[in-house]
Amino acid sequence: MNAEHSASLRMIAESAADAAASFGGPVRARRVHEGEPVWEPATWKAISQLGWLAIAVPESAGGLQLGAPALCVVAEEGGRALLAPPLTMGMAAGAVLAEAGEIAAPTLRALIEGLAHVVLVDAVESADANLAAHFVPDGDAAAHWLVACGLGHEFSARLLDPGAPGVALTVRHAVDGSRLADLHVGRATWTDAPQVLSGIAGEAVWRHGRHLAWLGDAAYLCGLMDAALALALDYLRLRRQFGVPIGSFQALQHRAAACHVDVTATRALVHEAARATSTRKEGWAAAAAMHRASAAALRVTKEVVQFHGAIGFADEHDAGLYLRRAMTIGARHAGAALAVLQCR
Amino acid sequence: MLRPESNADAAFRNEVRDWLATHAPDALRHRTFRPLPIEGMPWYRALSQRGWIAPHWPRAHGGMGASAVQQVILMEEMARAGTPDFPTQGLNHIGPLLIARGTPAQQQRHLPAILSGDAIWCQGYSEPGAGSDLSSLRTRAEVRGGPDGDRLVINGHKIWTTWGHHADWMFALVRTTTAGKPQHGITFVLIDMKTPGIRRRPIRTIAGDDEFAEVFFDDVVVPLDNIVGEIDKGWQVATAVLSEERLRIGSPAQALRALERLRMMLRATPADRVPPSVHEAAALVEVEVETLIAAYLEAAEAAEQGIAADSSYLKLLATDAVHQLLDLVQRVAGPAAALRDPVRRGEDLLDATEMFLQARRLGIYGGSSEVQRNIIATRVLGLPVAGAKS
Secondary structure: OHHHHHHHHHHHHHHHHHHHHHHOOHHHHHHHHOOOOOOOHHHHHHHHHOOHHHOOOOHHHOOOOOHHHHHHHHHHHHHHOOOOOOHHHHHHHHHHHOOOOHHHHHHHHHHHOOOOOEEEEEOEEOOOOOEEEEEEEOHHHOOEEEEEEOOHHHOEEEEEOOOOOOEEEEEEEOOOOOEEEEEEEOHHHHHHOOEEEEHHHHHHHHHHHHHHHHHHHHHHHHHHHHHHHHHHHHHHHHOEEOOEEHHHOHHHHHHHHHHHHHHHHHHHHHHHHHHOOOOOOHHHHHHHHHHHHHHHHHHHHHHHHHHHOHHHHOOOOOHHHHHHHHHHHHHHOOHHHHHHHHOO | OOOOOOHHHHHHHHHHHHHHHHHOOHHHOOOOOOOOHHHHHHHHHHHHHHOOOOOOOOHHHOOOOOOHHHHHHHHHHHHHHOOOOOOOHHHHHHHHHHHHHOOHHHHHHHHHHHHHOOOOEEEEOOEOOEOOOHHHOOOEEEEEEEOOEEEEEEEEEEEEEEOOOOOOEEEEEEEOOOOOOOOOOEEEEEEEOOOOOEEEEEEOOOOOOOOEEEEEEEEEEEEHHHEEOOOOEHHHHHOOOHHHHHHHHOOOHHHHHHHHHHHHHHHHOOHHHOOHHHHHHHHHHHHHHHHHHHHHHHHHHHHHOOOOOOOOOHHHHHHHHHHHHHHHHHHHHHHHHHOOOOEEEOOEEEOOOHHHHHHHHHHOOOOOHHHHHHHHHHHHOOOOOOOOOO
């Protein structure tokens, strides 16, 4: 079973690598850095045609039902290519929408057919009984918002149209050029919105979606730091000072080796954690994977800048693209560290 | 282990747990140091008779042929039960090496004795002048004629030989030719430690045990049949099962033992005497243990499937995890962190310093962490070798 498991994932990875490179790459990432939106219809449509947005959706709901391990393999290739479109969020949203009943079915269809982006949002009730959510990644690109509020029996998730009256959206820039949306929803708008998940059962679906998002972005960071390290290794072999390639200096060799340990080990953890979905360890495993991946990605991409010296500090060089993207993705899941402490 | 267990694996775990609960001797539980042969080898033999002494050996050679998952289950359950470390040079080094490179006669003579515990092995690699730079070794072996034909005559000095003073046999690298590249002219040889001319002296470690020894050779006569592979080509023999050895030396076994120490120390220490940051670090360090297990499973399963995988980083990862865990044991222990001798409390062992000091060896033996990083940098990452013309 293990041989089969790894062989089919290797096939998915190979095709995903080519596709991700064609949709992504440092040149595209730089355009986002310079102000272009992360989401545009043609690329999203093309991504959907590969089935990626339906990867964690059950077959009964029109999906591929390939599970978290395949989701991670695709996300990892996305990260390797610095893919800007919100792939992980799309994949996780698909899994949640598929469990959200008939009302959500058209939204799920729009997502997996590549016609729209959907974000999952955790909102909190403010003092004036309105709802607020902050730092929603690429929220401005979403045609539909699935917003959750409340705990346990009070849990409720509703579909919101961000353009509807009573919904206010403000946008700020993340350090990689992508956008973070702040959302304010009036009480009346919230209670009028269709509820698609509720109570204990709905909360479990929501949690599972969050775990998939952690796993996907953890895998994305694995691909990202692997690509960043490869960039640095090329430079260490090429750049000469004192008459020799700087990569022959043991001080740098040992730090490059430490990065390699970090990348390889984190990747192993993420893929192992993906196999623990739907077991009682799912939550801790996904949180652990995300926690380690964001910490490792920061360690590695900071080193990658340092390995390049002054040119790494220059905006024109790609090293900074990797660091800023790692900062953005890591910040998105700051809650994972807390979950590691709470859920075992 | 995060991996969901199949029904068969879960049954195996229960079987191991139950068996250890009734068979592992209380006096040997949570020992930091390997028990001396007279105390420890009966336990080795008990495990051997149960069929669990060599999980990673193929069945054809008397091993368990266990899957990577089963190997981790054994490590986890043994750590939980606190069973002691064994002499591992036979099971982890010369055994797999003879399976790969030994003659049928060498295999028949030595493998059963390793499995049964009748022969304890040591590794004769390091010398006073040859540590990280192993190929500079100078212990000489000359082929000389004797009354019954040719044999090797060995003169020299090995050091840092783990359990050299307890071993029945040594596998050693000796110099048979001095011309040419240093890696050339080294021969891999099996030496019966009862042979006249061998003197050994135990060496105490900073942890207080006699973990290793130095061994002197004075005209020690060894039959040519004891050479593994060809004469002068021992370097290739010694490195033939390197990736297998890297799996063993980078396994999560020690980290799981250290995690158990941390848990015991946490159980014994009132929560309000431990700073919140230490509680937090103790929870987060479990991520490192699971990372190591995941990395081990990945490398071991790749090996099972015959896929080339990088296992050279496992030892660094394992060493780092053990060191983090034992640093935390010290921080949890508070004022007890200076206590030399462990304290038994019920079934638990509160040890702040023994394993901490013992674990310094992990970054040194079997290729120091610095050598490991050199190897990764040049052979895995393709960085230029220092001093090489380019």
